[in-house]
Amino acid sequence: MLKTDILIIGSGISGLFFAMKTAKKRPDLSIVIMTKETAKNTNTRLAQGGIAVVTNLFKDSFEQHIKDTLQAGDGHCDETIVKMVIEQAPERLKELIEIGASFDKDEDGQWNLGLEGGHSQNRILHHKDSSGLEIEEKLLKIIKKMPNIEIWENHQVIDLNTETKKGKTTCTGAFYYDKKHNKIKYIRTRTTLLCTGGCGQLFENTTNPKIATGDGIAMAARAGVEIEDMQYIQFHPTALSAGKDNPLFLISEAVRGFGAYIVNEDQKRFLFKYDLRGELATRDIISEAISNEIKYQSKKHVYLDCRHLDQKAFYAHFPVITAHCNSLGIKPERDLIPIVPAAHYQCGGIKVDPNGKTSIENLYAIGECARTGLHGKNRLASNSLLEALVFAHQASEDVNKTIAKFTFSTKLLIPKFPKAHQSNDYYAFDILKKELQTLLTTFYTSSERDAELAFAKIKMLNNSAISLIETHEITIPFIEFSNMLATALLIIKQCKTKEKQTC
Ligand SMILES: Cc1cc2nc3c(=O)[nH]c(=O)nc-3n(C[C@H](O)[C@H](O)[C@H](O)COP(=O)(O)OP(=O)(O)OC[C@H]3O[C@@H](n4cnc5c(N)ncnc54)[C@H](O)[C@@H]3O)c2cc1C
Structure with missing residues (x-):
């Protein structure tokens, strides 16, 4: 029967960063990353804006980033976690740079720091408007060279298996569907990590790809793990409203940070009625304001107005966004861009401790599927890639210390459904x-x-x-x-x- 020391479910930033760090430290451990489609099909790959890190201590400070995060979370963040994540950010960024991830710099060699809603300072490191893709590709490149990591694509995990002895529950493995061989199989594990991302696909309008169906949350709940704060789904205010795309194409928050306005059908800015920060208020406030305006004007969307911006600089900073708009016949220098709020990020999820550990000792959850206490009611822009890196680090340190306690279960489990029906449904x-x-x-x-x-x-x-x-x-x-x-x-x-x- 198959076995691996560590099973990572999901190939986004959280799973890959954890795998890389752990494999380097522990070449003696076997690591399998299972992913239900190709390794590249993730939320991570779509991240545009970047990663929030305090790098300029003359203008910015950890205290300001902490304050902004707490304010966005509206009294529901765990302050200890917020402090831990923000203070660790420069070290985790350094590790990304060491593996070749590149972030834009100005002509004078300083970071070109973007501004996003809710941030009191420019502090977003970005790779043009494809930051997630840059990080994911560099991680995949290095991981593919590591001998103790295997990536199993098109392997969909169905359920976790747990055993309870003397009142203590451990996760002993997982059932999964091997799509290529059309077989349901079982793998034994000593430690398992859920890195399965969010659940945006549960909503009509979403920026999340088709893989974001809440699998990790559902599996953890069935295993008896505590789930918290699922009521806090973040809607991004500026998804492109063109046709019936699923997912909707995102127009990054950084576009508003660059100076774009949000206007209604009468081409009037209306956000200052809701918040003095206008276009730079947090996502919850802007999404609500847009929804109200859409209802009030009985229209399908409002608009992003980029016509007044320096177009050369705008096209250079946002090549993916401008190319996508152009492909639909929308010229940002000439046209208003129709936008709607769309389900974007799951702020709650599988409850974990500061090491990413769930209520089951050898089961971890990191990345978007986890509820760490960082985001509270509303995630501050560009804090989620950062959260994934920090919790991957924390979990990696913890697994290194604790894995010796866990041996493979000797129970041989046979899947209840040995074959999955190749369905036409x-x-x-x-x-x-x-x-x-x-x-x-x-x-x-x-x-x-x-x-x-x-x-x-x-x-x-x-x-x-x-x-x-x-x-x-x-x-x-x-x-x-x-x-x-x-x-x-x-x-x-x-x-x-x-x-x-x-x-
Ligand atoms: C359009 C867009 C733009 C964004 N921009 C930013 C940004 O600029 N900055 C920022 O900080 N955040 C941004 N975010 C949020 C951020 O990208 C995500 O929160 C983060 O990438 C999640 O990483 P993850 O590792 O948790 O999971 P994901 O990257 O979502 O990966 C989930 C993985 O789990 C796998 N999986 C799921 N279920 C199963 C199963 N049953 N069996 C096997 N595998 C499974 C999937 O196949 C996938 O490999 C953005 C999100 C979107 C959608």
Whole structure:
């Protein structure tokens, strides 16, 4: 039966950075990274704006970054964690630079630091507008050369296995679907990490790719791990509203930091009615203001206005965004860019301690799937790549110290469903997914959230899903949809009906 010392589920920044650091320290340990599609298909790859780090101690300070993070989190952050993450940032950045990740500099050789909503200083390091891609590619390049790491693409983890002895629960392995061989298999592990990203695909409009279906949250919840703050889903105010794309293309917050305005149908700026910082207020405030304006004007979107900006500098700083707009016939120097708020980031998730450890001792969660206490109600822009790096470091140090305690379980487990049905039901599940997205979006954005009605509808969707697989054994769309339903239920349960709306 297959086994690996460490199983990492997910190939985004959190999983890759953890793997790299741990493999360097411990060449004696075998590490498998499983990812449900190709290694490159992640949220990480899409990150545009960059990574928030205090680098200029003349103008900026850790205290200011801490204050900005706490203010964005609206009283719900864990201050100790905020301090830990922000003070560690320069060391983690140094490690990225050491592996060749490059960030833009000015002509005088100083960092070209971007400004984003909620930040009191320019402190965002970026690689033009494709910062995530730059980091992910450099990590993958180095990892592929490390002999004790294997990346298993197209391997979808279905569930964790746990054993409880003398009141202590440990994670002993995972069931997964090997897409190439159409087989469900089991792997034994000594330590397991969930690095599965967020759940934006549960909503109608999202910037998250199709992989973001909340699998890690659902698996952890089924294993009895505590999940917290799922009611805090961050909506990004400026997703491009063109057609029915899924995901919607993001227009980075850095564009507003560069000086772009948000205007309504009458081409008037309206954000100062909501916050004195205008376009540089935090995402929750701007998303809510835009949603109000859209309702008030009975329109489908508002606009980003970039026409007054230095176009040469704008095109140079944002080559991916400008090329995408141009491909749709939108010229930022001439046209207004239609935008809507879209589900972007899951602030809550699997509850972890400062080392990324869940309530199960040898099970860790890092990256977007984890609830660390950094973000509170609303993540400060460009703090999530940073959080992933810091918690990957913390977890790596902890695993190095604790893994000796954990041996492989001797139980031989045979998957309940040895074969997955090669299904033709993707289309049917796509319809159910759309229903779920409408349901959750309506619930989440309503000022009168009706949790009972939402529960009843989720139950109906669950019944429909079961009826689709009645004649087969099990199908992958069914597994993924079940995870989406389980995550949606957690969001609904953890939403307090009178909570202030964020979109
Ligand atoms: C468009 C966009 C722009 C962003 N811009 C920024 C930015 O500028 N700065 C910033 O700080 N943050 C930004 N973010 C947020 C940030 O990119 C993410 O929070 C971060 O990359 C998450 O990294 P991760 O390692 O947690 O997971 P991800 O990068 O999302 O990777 C998740 C991995 O888990 C795998 N997976 C999931 N379920 C399973 C399963 N069942 N079995 C096997 N594998 C599974 C996926 O295949 C994938 O490999 C942005 C996000 C988006 C969507």
